[in-house]
Amino acid sequence: MDSRKPLDALSVSLMLLLCLIWSMQQIALKATAADIAPMLQIALRSGVGALLVSVFMAIRGQHVSLADGNWRPGLVVGGLFALEYLLVSESLRYTSAAHLVVFLYTAPVFAALGLHWKLPSERLAALQWVGIALAFGGIAVAFLGGGHRVTAGEPSNVLLGDFLALMAGAAWGATTVVVRTTSLSSLPAAQTLLYQLLAAFVLLLTASFILGQTTFHPTPLALWALAFQSLIVSFASFLAWFWLLRHYQASRLGVLSFTTPLFGIVLGAWLLNEPINPSFMTGSLLILPGIVLVSSYGMLKQWAGALIARHQ
Template sequence: MLAFSLTLPATRVAVRDLDPWFVAFGRAAGAAVLASAYLYPNRAPRPARSQWWRLSIVALGVIVGFPLFTSLALTTQTAAHGAVVVTVLPAMTAIFAVLRAGERPPPLFWVAGLSGLLLVLTFLIATGTVHGGLNPADLFLLAAVVLCALGYAEGGALSRELGGARTICWALLLALPVTLPVTVVAAASHPPHTGAAGWSAFAYLTTVSMFLGFFAWYAGLALGGIARVGQLQLAQPILTLLWSAWLLAEPVTPATIATAVLVLACVVAIQRARTRRVLTDSRP
């Protein structure tokens, strides 16, 4: 979650100069190279036929969908605004955990999760981060959240069988026939040119947001329960705002710290709620 909290600010920096399609698909193509370097020396066994379909869902959600739609949105919106919409990601992840992984969170889970969601939304509305109605960037962000939640839930469930590292690595390689050609076309149409900050942001998105971050994230979802562990993301908007203040010179008030403490209290309550998992096949 800490690694992912920097994703939106890094994307915002990267798309200032780089084409959003290049940022979205280039980071996935680059991460696929890292995935190859991880899988083949370790002689990782290939997934079973039924697992390839589930890996395609992971790829659609976290390798193609979320990077593309956030890159498109952040060409016109700020990272702080993006943090608003990402606030609904934990709730969407919990819903997909029920639908795809057979989990059954108890009432305390939903009460604490909803409380944390309302706290963050209240804070963001009160501080003026949210204003006006939906625009195309908001729709892109909403699409990104839905697809990301699907990819989180499916990947977390699949990680119980493959492990977190192998799940994201095989998904990256599965998506490579799509991500590599799009990257080449985007680079040819708009030759990438940016400064040190832009390339550093792109490198972070490639190595951390698209690769290393998922090693820990999927492993945690598999071990602790997708719905329960996914609620750690309630603290992510606050962290994203802090990163935005540091990297993008956006203001942070004392209310940010107070809200963060309250949200973390909700996260503690969620972690105390035991989630039951129904042992049913989550595959289509």
């Protein structure tokens, strides 16, 4: 029997705080891009996060063993995690933080499609296919609706940035599929996180030097952003998320997690003065409900069953 609890005031408050933090990571990357290259910042935060997770695991008596073979799928998810954030950092060179966070959070749609293909128990229901159609319809509207300009008469590469953000969402979705369909599904969450952070540190640091993304001016804002990314995002927020997953029902938490793109849109416009064109807003209003339908089908089905039973 599932011992996880329904949401209460503590879990809702903590989840909303996490969503605010996760949206702020994109804002911080964009706001400090001139002082510290996003790819380098993600690499450094991953290295610090990996060190802190290693200490956390040591305190709890957990360790990584090469003999069990879990390092093989660990390398795969680590590579996918690094690819996701490589695409994120490149995306931020061309598009806004608001666009990035919305397209990045299409990950559950890609994960659902992959799990539908890999696991018989994860076959998509009709309502979930409706959600996928809504999400991809919203993507089409956001991409094809025009408005991809920074200022009047000045062409930009926003479309390229949006595409890279969407591919980052696909990489995140693929990571979920690998975790769910390999031995990683039975490992402590901290160990899987360690694989991801270590791979991101090594691969993104290497990519930073190869691609010339090594700008680092240690301004106060850049240092504060790096500390926020390392201590709060890569370490504290993920541990809090795993604690919530252990104690509360995941489907309920998943619904709240989709406030992250909403926070991202609002904070991007407020803190970075990012313009929000009508086609992107219309697309977002299709994408976000579509993602909720795909990810929260079980909960919606349960609610519908309870509602029908109440009126019989």
